[in-house]
Amino acid sequence: MGKRQVNDDLWQRDEIESPCVKVCVVHPEARLCVGCLRSIDEIAAWSKMTPEARRAVMAELPARAPLLQKRRGGRAARLER
Numbered sequence: 454m455g456k457r458q459v460n461d462d463l464w465q466r467d468e469i470e471s472p473c474v475k476v477c478v479v480h481p482e483a484r485l486c487v488g489c490l491r492s493i494d495e496i497a498a499w500s501k502m503t504p505e506a507r508r509a510v511m512a513e514l515p516a517r518a519p520l521l522q523k524r525r526g527g528r529a530a531r532l533e534r
Contacts, residue, residue, distance in 0.1 A: 470507050483520045490517040
């Protein structure tokens with residue numbers, strides 16, 4: 454049997470704009486989703502937000518990316534010692 458295909462229809466809803474990229478992992482320190490950069494509260498409220506409120510959050514997301522940039526392990530962490 455081949456790989457089971459994910460039904461993307463569940464992720465594509467015309468009435469709700471979403472920055473979701475299906476990488477749903479919360480960063481333990483920043484408390485933001487590493488995929489879309491939204492907070493847990495924003496993700497939970499997303500379907501009830503107005504389109505304007507969603508666009509306002511989406512406009513803020515690029516500024517949040519640097520919060521998740523620093524690596525915590527590997528060679529870079531050893532070199533800092």
